[in-house]
Amino acid sequence: MTVKQLSLPELAAACGELGVPGVGLWREPVRAYGLDATAELVRAAGLTVTTLCRGGFLTAVDPGERAAALADNRRAVEEAATLGTDTLVLVSGGLPAGSRDLHGARERIADALGELGPYAERHGVRLAVEPLHPMYAADRCVVSTLTQALDLAERFPAHQVGVAVDTYHLWWDDRAPAQIARAGAGGRIHTFQLADWTTPLPAGVLDGRGQLGDGAVDLREWRGYVEAAGYTGPIEVELFNEGLWARDGHEVLKETAMRFVEHVID
Amino acid sequence: MTVKQLSLPELAAACGELGVPGVGLWREPVRAYGLDATAELVRAAGLTVTTLCRGGFLTAVDPGERAAALADNRRAVEEAATLGTDTLVLVSGGLPAGSRDLHGARERIADALGELGPYAERHGVRLAVEPLHPMYAADRCVVSTLTQALDLAERFPAHQVGVAVDTYHLWWDDRAPAQIARAGAGGRIHTFQLADWTTPLPAGVLDGRGQLGDGAVDLREWRGYVEAAGYTGPIEVELFNEGLWARDGHEVLKETAMRFVEHVID
Numbered sequence A, B: 001m002t003v004k005q006l007s008l009p010e011l012a013a014a015c016g017e018l019g020v021p022g023v024g025l026w027r028e029p030v031r032a033y034g035l036d037a038t039a040e041l042v043r044a045a046g047l048t049v050t051t052l053c054r055g056g057f058l059t060a061v062d063p064g065e066r067a068a069a070l071a072d073n074r075r076a077v078e079e080a081a082t083l084g085t086d087t088l089v090l091v092s093g094g095l096p097a098g099s100r101d102l103h104g105a106r107e108r109i110a111d112a113l114g115e116l117g118p119y120a121e122r123h124g125v126r127l128a129v130e131p132l133h134p135m136y137a138a139d140r141c142v143v144s145t146l147t148q149a150l151d152l153a154e155r156f157p158a159h160q161v162g163v164a165v166d167t168y169h170l171w172w173d174d175r176a177p178a179q180i181a182r183a184g185a186g187g188r189i190h191t192f193q194l195a196d197w198t199t200p201l202p203a204g205v206l207d208g209r210g211q212l213g214d215g216a217v218d219l220r221e222w223r224g225y226v227e228a229a230g231y232t233g234p235i236e237v238e239l240f241n242e243g244l245w246a247r248d249g250h251e252v253l254k255e256t257a258m259r260f261v262e263h264v265i266d
Helices: A008-018 A027-033 A035-045 A063-083 A102-122 A146-153 A176-185 A219-228 A249-265 B008-018 B027-033 B035-045 B063-083 B102-122 B146-153 B176-185 B219-228 B249-265
Strands: A022-026 A048-056 A087-091 A126-129 A161-166 A189-194 A235-237 B022-026 B048-056 B087-091 B126-129 B161-166 B189-194 B235-237
Touching (some): A008 A022, A008 A027, A008 A035, A022 A035, A027 A063, A035 A063, A048 A063, A048 A189, A063 A102, A102 A126, A102 A146, A126 A146, A126 A189, A146 A161, A146 A176, A161 A176, A176 A189, A176 A219, A235 A249, B008 B022, B008 B035, B022 B027, B022 B035, B027 B035, B027 B048, B027 B063, B035 B063, B048 B063, B063 B087, B063 B102, B087 B189, B126 B146, B146 B161, B146 B176, B161 B176, B176 B189, B176 B219, B189 B219, B219 B249, B235 B249
Parallel strands (some): A048 A087, A161 A189, B022 B048, B126 B161
16 A cells, blocks of 8 residues: 555565565455466465455444444455465554444454354454554544553464564554563564554545655654564555555566665564 | 634623633733723623633743743743633753753653742742643653653652643543543543544644544543543533634634533533
């Protein structure tokens, strides 16, 4: 999504040129290009699919909506397996219309994880519950902290349910480093994602994620937290940013790779 | 600020008509009307000044900026005393330009509280550290949770430093109710403020606070938390909302009072 202006073949080629070994994919562009065609494309390019984004939205009370959400998540699991990734990232969902019950919504997520976890395991896929920044708690994700995500995940085996650690969502939380250690000790860091925090936030607060190095997050420090917790998996960069999307995709991908080296690795 | 379109005399008169017994004031309109004139106005109207907003912005590293901030906060203390309120609300400040050190910024706030607390006490004023929603952590307030605010406040006597509990900033946090109990046990709930959480958020995320009852917050539940913690002080309604500001101020004040009865009291 960082360079959604690139087609999937352009993305695969550009990753190859830059030496980017893996890519996290979103379901919408995969569906548009074709699931099997995408799987073939990334395989031919030698690219690892690090994660598939995203399942989730598991907070509905209405039985019909709930059944539809579970069915959609089972499809997402199957898509992840077809793409060859072992990780499906979940954005849990916000409050149903008119509801003020955060606790109840979180419990419905737990119920859904209990149904989806074994299904995912049978397909060789792990679910990664992603805590989203508290500014999304009402309309997108009632799981706002890594603590809450782990409280949910730990009800299930780690090879079924873990967490996604994303600096954009967690950087403000002084409790998050200890929770990363907790997640690592349990083998539950299923992916690690980077974005920087820049202000002012845009209307709707969805597309204001900062290019690495442009904002308030000490990205190297957060890399240190996950590595100290034993994480050795891929590091994803996930930038939703209108400004980046308006630019040439190759240029943005190259800039992102260079920023990654400068602000995360070196 | 909920009805900043009203002049202070209009506000005082409207509060009298509606039976609103107290009002929280902001420094800017007080300064514009005149400090002594405002004090006289509210006294003549029989209005209690519940709090003065706001001091704070105590995170500067530069010695000159820091000295200026402390001097401004001492003036705010004096203004609070002149207005007859015992509570000055503090918005602690964000990260200095280019800094990524949240911990260091919080420590500088603690240092400043150590200087300002005794000064405030000599003027009969208490400081209320207000945790702001994590979406303001970079540019406005590095104190994002009630836990952090209490960790700061508890380094000082409760009659010098306490906290402001504001539903807009805390509603998403499942740890906040226990922290309200902690604050109440220590006599540190220095004010209780209400706003509802509505989406989508506007650009800059400053002026999107929802009218009571319009959003995701169970306001009655939060009133229950502070009352269970022993709080018997005033309940303030603080709505920064472009839509409300564009309407007739008397109408908005009346609506707010009715919403308060419907969603908080009854």
